[in-house]
Amino acid sequence: MSPTLAAVLLIGIFVLAGLLIALGLGLSRRAQRLEEAGGPAAPTGADTADAASSAVAVPARPPLLRDRLGKTRATLSRSLGALTGRRAIDDDAWDSVEEALLVADVGVATTSRLINDLRARAAANRVSDPEQLVPLLREELVEDLAGADRLLHHAPDGTTVWLFVGVNGTGKTTTIAKLAQREIADGRPALLAAADTFRAAAADQLSHWADRVGADVVRGQEGADPGSVVFDAMNAAGGRGAGVVLVDTAGRMHTKVNLMEELKKVRRIAERTPGALQEVLLVIDATTGQNGLTQATQFADAVDVTGVVLTKLDGTAKGGIVLAIEAELDIPVKLVGVGESPDDLVPFDPEEFVAALFA
Numbered sequence: 001m002s003p004t005l006a007a008v009l010l011i012g013i014f015v016l017a018g019l020l021i022a023l024g025l026g027l028s029r030r031a032q033r034l035e036e037a038g039g040p041a042a043p044t045g046a047d048t049a050d051a052a053s054s055a056v057a058v059p060a061r062p063p064l065l066r067d068r069l070g071k072t073r074a075t076l077s078r079s080l081g082a083l084t085g086r087r088a089i090d091d092d093a094w095d096s097v098e099e100a101l102l103v104a105d106v107g108v109a110t111t112s113r114l115i116n117d118l119r120a121r122a123a124a125n126r127v128s129d130p131e132q133l134v135p136l137l138r139e140e141l142v143e144d145l146a147g148a149d150r151l152l153h154h155a156p157d158g159t160t161v162w163l164f165v166g167v168n169g170t171g172k173t174t175t176i177a178k179l180a181q182r183e184i185a186d187g188r189p190a191l192l193a194a195a196d197t198f199r200a201a202a203a204d205q206l207s208h209w210a211d212r213v214g215a216d217v218v219r220g221q222e223g224a225d226p227g228s229v230v231f232d233a234m235n236a237a238g239g240r241g242a243g244v245v246l247v248d249t250a251g252r253m254h255t256k257v258n259l260m261e262e263l264k265k266v267r268r269i270a271e272r273t274p275g276a277l278q279e280v281l282l283v284i285d286a287t288t289g290q291n292g293l294t295q296a297t298q299f300a301d302a303v304d305v306t307g308v309v310l311t312k313l314d315g316t317a318k319g320g321i322v323l324a325i326e327a328e329l330d331i332p333v334k335l336v337g338v339g340e341s342p343d344d345l346v347p348f349d350p351e352e353f354v355a356a357l358f359a
């Protein structure tokens with residue numbers, strides 16, 4: 001064999017080997033990405049509920065907050081990034097921390113309290129490097145959120161009722177479907193009460209979800225008294241062996257006095273069975289930011305809210321609202337919604353939440 005031919009062959013072998021290695025690396029990265037994303041993407045969107053198939057959805061692995069809080073994390077890290085390379089903890093450094101919290105919608109009052117606490121913490125730890133403020137802020141936020149009762153409670157015996165309230169479009173119906181799926185997976189039958197009798201389409205939407213997640217549903221006529229639907233659902237619950245009745249109510253502006261009165265009545269009917277009403281969950285859309293605080297105050301006054309479900313955290317940079325809600329209203333955030341599919345509901349865990357903000 002001529003030396004030229006041998007050289008060409010050798011180069012050919014190297015090129016082929018290089019191609020095979022590159023192909024192998026590409027495939028293993030793709031596999032890793034799929035694994036991190038929890039497998040091939042599930043269908044999403046409210047439309048998927050309408051197109052509900054007869055097959056009951058099987059709960060997948062719950063999503064990781066870290067994967068869904070990208071927008072709030074990016075906002076925080078943009079402002080906190082200004083601390084890098086600074087020589088001292090001066091006014092500009094404190095301004096960067098303050099800006100990070102305000103842009104993430106922590107709110108003015110809670111931000112200024114957190115900054116004061118962080119100043120004290122930095123002094124106590126004799127911190128002089130501005131970058132060290134970031135781990136201290138993480139500690140501060142986790143401590144600020146610690147200690148709340150974030151459980152969803154069940155009646156010790158008999159039927160449990162959870163009532164869902166909130167302004168229009170915040171995600172009440174979707175959250176009910178997500179929770180029903182979770183309860184069923186935990187071995188507790190779920191009965192959905194379509195007490196949103198304002199629009200016929202609302203009961204249809206709930207029925208589609210019920211089919212999809214394998215729950216029962218009780219509905220009334222369009223325009224019927226929502227309280228009567230709750231009454232019927234609670235009566236039916238015993239007979240059908242339902243463990244948890246999840247009551248869907250019509251979205252309403254917190255400023256509409258007559259609608260808030262109607263909600264009080266629904267609550268009173270649920271309370272007729274002593275011990276049944278265990279949770280009144282206010283569903284707040286995180287993308288509305290500080291406006292959520294005003295809503296929460298009004299709903300809390302009307303129906304004595306036991307917890308908040310903060311939805312749409314996946315699509316907003318305003319995740320800091322969690323801190324404002326807890327600090328200013330003293331209502332625990334119990335769950336967060338991070339997408340439109342039945343698996344996209346995560347119990348709120350302060351450590352995981354704060355870690356996701358700084359990951």
Ligand SMILES: Nc1nc2c(ncn2[C@@H]2O[C@H](COP(=O)(O)OP(=O)(O)OP(=O)(O)O)[C@@H](O)[C@H]2O)c(=O)[nH]1
Pocket residue numbers: 045046166167168169170171172173174175196202249250251252283311312313314315336337338339340344
């Ligand atoms: N991205 C995202 N979308 C959500 C989430 N929760 C609900 N949605 C979407 O928000 C929209 C409204 O959800 P619904 O569950 O119908 O809201 P609702 O509060 O019942 O609305 P009304 O009954 O009209 O008051 C739908 O398109 C949902 O798919 C969430 O956590 N993340």
Ligand SMILES: [Mg+2]
Pocket residue numbers: 172173174196202248249251
């Ligand atoms: Mg609804």
